[in-house]
Amino acid sequence: MPQPLSTREANLFRTVIRNYEDKQYKRGLKAAEQILKKNPKHGDTMSMKALIMNAQGKTDEAFALAKEALKIDMRSHICWHVYGILYRTNKNFDEAIKAYRFALKLEPESHQIQRDLAILQIQMRDYPGYVQSRFLMLKARPQLRQNWTALAIAYHLEGNLQQAENILTTYEKSITTTPLKTDFENSEAILYKNSIIAEQGDIERALEHLNIEAKNSLDRLAVMELRAQYLSQLGRKPEAAKAYRALIERNSEHPAYYKGLTDALDIPKNDEAALKAVYDEYAQKWPRCDAAKRLPLDFLTGDEFRSAAKSYLTLMFEKGVPSTFANLKHLYADSFKRDTVPAVVEEYVKEQESRADDQEKVNGDRSKGKGSALYFLAQHSNYHLSRDLTKALEYVEKAAELDPKSVELQMTKARIFKHQGDAQKASDAMDQARLFDTRDRYINSKAGKYQLRNNENEKALATLGLFTRQETVGGPLADLTDMQCIWFLTEDGEAWQRRGNVGLALKRFHTIYNIFDIWQEDQFDFHSFSLRKGQIRAYVDMVRWEDQLREHPFYFRAALDAVRIYLSIFDKPQGANGVNGVNGDSANSEDAAEKKKAAKKAKKEAQKAEREAAEKAVKQDPNKATVVKKDAEDPKKKDDDPNGLKLAATSDPLGDAMRFLGPLLQFSPKNIDGQIAGFDVYIRRKKYLLALRCLNAALALDKDNTRVQEQAAELRSIIEPLFDSLAPTAQKVFKAKFAALGRS
Template structure:
């Protein structure tokens, strides 16, 4: 039996709870100790003390104490609730849910436990459990609207749309008076209900509901957009035309409205005149509207296109709009339009050689030079010598133009000269030191040139000067993904795999934080009456790892771990440069500096409130691996690679690079079925990809050589694999080579396959060297070839690098 507290000690226990809620942890511990001094076996107090200790960062001690509390009182819902909260804080959600359920059985009426359980269930996407919890919460508090909305959302997430709609309808039936127009929660609930009706496919009922309730809704734009969509879906074309025209009158620069209006008007795709008439109407109605003048260029052809393009281009160049080329470059997939735009820009330039009184001619000439420079810098019309010539002329006319200087830096980048590109972009940055964007571009180009320290100083110009840990700490706090990615890739290029992995680990952790951040919004969104935004957030979170930045960082991390597996290196060789003694000194110095900064931060926080001196949130954890040495010294690199790879294969299945990386990991782990799955997925996505052919050869060879494959596995692989054991792989590789003999990338993969098949090293080296003589070889492919030679530990690598340098003297990679 649990010990009963006296009235004085019961009051003291309530103060423990209050101190915990107010984050006054030292006072809470002191009050708990006073109770335990007289009642050492009081489980609830022991549990609360464990909870406070966990907030102070003493996780292991907190779990030990919580288990003791359970032994003292197994039937205390407080002890079980606290036990669940400890697991929740350590991200062990499954165990936390078990503890909450046990606490709820002991105290079925506890709304706090029920709410915590429901939040964890939706966090884990346990829709059935969440639905049950929401039913109980509604029964306890039926007077609160957010309880009804929460139940509707639970049904929605479970896929039961009609039941979700019925819940909202039931609540509306309980209202004695219609809520005022200013009731934001009611307005959002109305639109959420309309969403549910629409998702059920009942368009007519969705329109009727919108017509009845939409007029007084605060979200006028959404009401107008949905009404137009419903009218079109129902075939009421005349009304839909009026609805989309009303939207265009509201925002004539929204291109989607034009697309939808064309569909409603049922204008044939080849009827250019009819489509142009629609745009001309709005160009005349809204003279400052850009979309009405630019969008016709997408479908116009021949002389009609030329006339419209001339009018648009002349207008934009006269105004000196820097984004003119960016607005038009999507047209370059059409050779006629690409050539026509260049001709028009050259004609404009020829007609504007003099100087106008107000400088308009000069401004237009500089804009035309800038446009032509961008034209020749674009990959579909690339001539970098001409691009440099025109951008230099533009800079001569306006030496202080940041846009012109940035384009010159991009031209150097496309030439492969990262050094000059970095210098040119830094020059552009210095032209406007108050612009954060150009500052970021300068840092990015410095990272591309492997200037990590310089780039950090550049970024430090716009980070918080008082940030503990310097600019990098602030960039981590701000979750600056692009910088962390570029920084990690730069370290990887330099061979500093420790720091590279540290950056990729930071990106992985940021996505973990984003995954966990939704925890607070499960209640916040309902409290604020934002059901639609909440559903949108849930769907976004479900596909979080599809994010481009995650894919890029994960693929880079997998490459690094593969390199560690293929070529293990000792811990002291992971840092970049210096001998082992110097590296150890650098590690020690970095750790001391980090500890000093953290100690100062903790002291500063303690001065503000002595009760928070040991609080975990107020002081960051000391970095025990400042140079990433422990990450690089992993004994199981393939297991670490799987941490990044698993989300890729789950959420980025349409990315061929993800499948290629998956094969590379699984083939090394001798997981042949999984490797085959990735290979087949890669083949479906891009059967002509050079790496897919290379991996096909690699898998067949591995199956032929590995004598320890279980017979059942071998049967399954052979049943699905279209290259059986009797296939002449050398002949297959030769046929692939012959078929793609004009593609340097494919030829390089064929050479690598040839090497795997056992061909003489000298023959393969000679074939790689011959790549440089191909007409369409690029310095990027030559860089891959050089990397291949180095991976073979070829003695011809330096000679190849020199030959590539002679062919591309400006490319930094071969310098």
């Protein structure tokens, strides 16, 4: 049992808790010391002191003190609760859950411990445990609506939709007063219940619920969209058409509304005249509506397509819309449209050129239309489905004569150089485009990206540093990392990899891995925040999105790069793949020395650039010098491996590769590059059945892939000498697979 305190010291203990909650750590620590001076073996105070020390960054000391407190008082729920909080703040959620469970056994009525346990359970996707915790919380406080909603969400995420609906219905029946129309929480709960009904497949009842219960919902757009969707699913075409017309009236640029309307009108897909009539109706009603003019190009054919394309393109060129090609390039999947569109544009250019000088419009309007058309043709000739880089360069030069300072034209020129394989000219051209508009962050980012593609890491960092916070300690790189600029970290890592600096490349890829971890952990606060604010539907969407987080292409790309580097380190350990950060080759010591020298020079230049940026910030605002000094001394911000030397000097490259490979195979199983990388890692780890699994997945995706066929032959050559030593089950599996490969 906790050691009893005198009244004065008990009040002082409450002050310690309050100081911790208010983040007044020095005061809290001082108050705790006063208690421990008279009661040196008071476990609860020792635990609170440990909690404050942990908040101050003294993690090891905090854990040691918390364990000592537990030894003194194993029956204190506060000691166990604090122990769980320490594990939670250090991201060890499994151990934190165990500690919370012990605390809850000692204090079953503690709402705070129960809430903390529930949050960790949903964080770890322990849905059965989450249901149990939420049920106990509801039982303890049935008067709070969020407890009912949370239990419904728990059942929903667990897959028990019927029970989730029953919980929401039970609460609605228990309400004695009618909720206000402005009650946001009630509005969201009603729409959430409607989504649960729809997920069960009972569309008729979902529509009825929507019409009766959600008619006063604050989210009018969601109600209108759901009603149109339900009516369409139920085959009530006239009502669905009316609903979609109402949505178009609200937002005439949404393509899905037009698609829903034409489906509801039951117009056959091959009846182009009837389909076009629907779009023409809205094009006449709203002359400035782009969607009504553009979308018919998707289904029109022959002369009708040519006429509509000419009309639309003429309008866009006269307005000088730069995104015209981007809006139409999806049409190039059709060979007829791919040939027709540029022909129409060329006709427009000829018409513009054939006009007499006295017919020219004032203010350069005619040249604007011609310039836009030439810009379109340059993009057309640069596009991968219609690529002719010589023509593309001709068109962009002609357009540049009409508008020499056009950022878009200069960017297109840079892209053409990139597709020609000249990274240096592409980088220079994109940097020139940046100089045309130095206040545009987008073109600044594009210039930095092209410089990275040309392996100009230092120059790219300086370019991007023009838009970073000057006061950030560590310069532009630190700010870009703090802002989680993943595209930069990926491109920078790949550029260092090409330059042979494996250490810095791995440093960037590990940073990206950690950023995805941060995104995973960022959901933690939303488990309570979303319920408190009543944002239920968005919360459920967030949980489901987090479950698929590492499907993101950015993660796949960085993970694959990291795995390939670790494979190269394993295959060539003696090349120091980078204790010095250089991917060298002992067969050519001179080249290795040059690479090593260049890598060291690059590091020094990068460090110098960051240091100068920090000094410049201090000079611009001397008041920030104190902040800079404080941040520089902060142990949490200290990086003991800024150049990735320790990462490159790993003694277990395959184990490190698995850290990236696991999520890659789990969340992107349909990507053949990931399966190929998985085979390469497992075959080196001598995990032959796992290698076979990756090989099977790769063969299912593309059995004619050359690399996959090479891997199949490699596996056979490795397994055949070891066949007799394998387990009978493994022998059977490999024998069947090799027989199948032989037949194919």
